[in-house]
Amino acid sequence: NAGVTQTPKFQVLKTGQSMTLQCAQDMNHEYMSWYRQDPGMGLRLIHYSVGAGITDQGEVPNGYNVSRSTTEDFPLRLLSAAPSQTSVYFCASSSEVGTQYFGPGTRLLVL
């Protein structure tokens, strides 16, 4: 199993551009989530999903959209990037009562 995979690894955007961060898992986990990690602030939950077709907001959802059309994929969309969205983004998946497995992360720089 590949576990949780994320693409791209690095991305540079200009303010106002849009992009989608991809996340996929091959463990048949029901739950998937997106976090951002900023220096000195730990990880903060952006959005999460408890199953295909079901998503909900986390602690810092503004400026991000998500959808979950399949169990395997959970993309994160930035519709109009802002410098405040410069961060490292982690996707995670888990089973109903299990460990959260994190992907390797996407480093995003918004100029």
Next chain:
Amino acid sequence: GENVEQHPSTLSVQEGDSAVIKCTYSDSASNYFPWYKQELGKGPQLIIDIRSNVGEKKDQRIAVTLNKTAKHFSLHITETQPEDSAVYFCAPGMNTGFQKLVFGTGTRLLVSP
């Protein structure tokens, strides 16, 4: 919401020494207490967790202790090795379905040979 504090923010020890990291939380409803290890350039990885009906759990050189009355739990690493050098995060939360975790700000552990 949950307020999580983690201490110390950095910890330097000699190989073979013990290391202790403490996490305090505010939400008395929290019932799931994990510790994650994050190596440079990688995502966090769960190393040990404990649920609120247990006071202590041990896995080889790693242990977690929980004091629900005082609302804090601690990570203990014995016989530290250079490969233990990493950033450690506590993330207390509710273990009901999706684990909605609130991460601490992290402790950078450096183990010198």
